[in-house]
Amino acid sequence: MDKQNLEYITFGGGCFWCVDSVLDLLQGVESTTSGYAGGHKENPTYEEVCTGNTGHAEVVQMAYDPRIISYEQLMEVFYFLHDPTQLNRQGNDIGTQYRSVIYYTTEAEKQKAEEALKVSEATGKYSGKYVTEITKLDKFYPAEQYHQGYYEANPTQPFCSAVVGPKVAKFKKHYGDLGMLRPELD
Incomplete structure (x- = not known):
């Protein structure tokens, strides 16, 4: 990929292990970084964010090539990966750090984020009201190194095998059928 043409997007849809584990599978995604955004604490740690007192959400920031995968396609993936009608939670993960949020810089x-939300709502996939925040990105803090590519490094860890693994399998099936996965994964 030509790094000069890369664009960046940051969003949160629950546990960043779940989100990060699938984004790297997409054609056009150069890299992903799990991290924290949207809070008031400088350089937060995972333990601090888990308390819910920092205001940060667990997020993934990705670099992607818009000539290969569009912002709109990434938004479709975002809404596929989580339930945007669950306020401050995804499944058993509860707290503001697991909120549905899209961060923008321009x-x-x-x-585009507002339009993607409208498009997803119009599909009727989710019956409740969307609670996805669309917020300006002030600062992104990369998470600790052990969180980067966590699922790939720890597929048999209990949370990964019970929650992340099935999500990855569902994602591969759906997006493989659409031809959006990296060729080596098809």
């Missing part, structure tokens, strides 16, 4: 990104 007004054009904000408009």
Whole structure:
């Protein structure tokens, strides 16, 4: 990939292990970084974010090539990966750190995020009201190194085998059928 053409997007849809584990499977995604955003604590740790007192969400920031995968396709993936009608939770993960959120850096990104939300709502996939926040990104803090690529390094860890693994399998089936996975995964 030509790194000069890369764009970045940051969003949260529950546990960052779940989100990160599938994004790297997509054609056009150069890299992903699990981290924290949206809070008031400088350089937060995982333990601090888990308390819910920092205001940060667990997020994934990715670099992608828009010539290969579009912002709109990434938003479709975002809404596939989690339930945007669950306020401050995803499944058994409860707290503001697990909120549904899209961070933008420009007004054009904000408009695209708002449009993607409308498009997803119009599908009727989720029956409840969407609670996804669309918020300006002030600061992104990368998570500790052991969180990066966590599922790939720990597939038999209990949470990974019970929650992340089935999500990855469902994702591979759906997006493999659409031809969006890296060729070596098809």
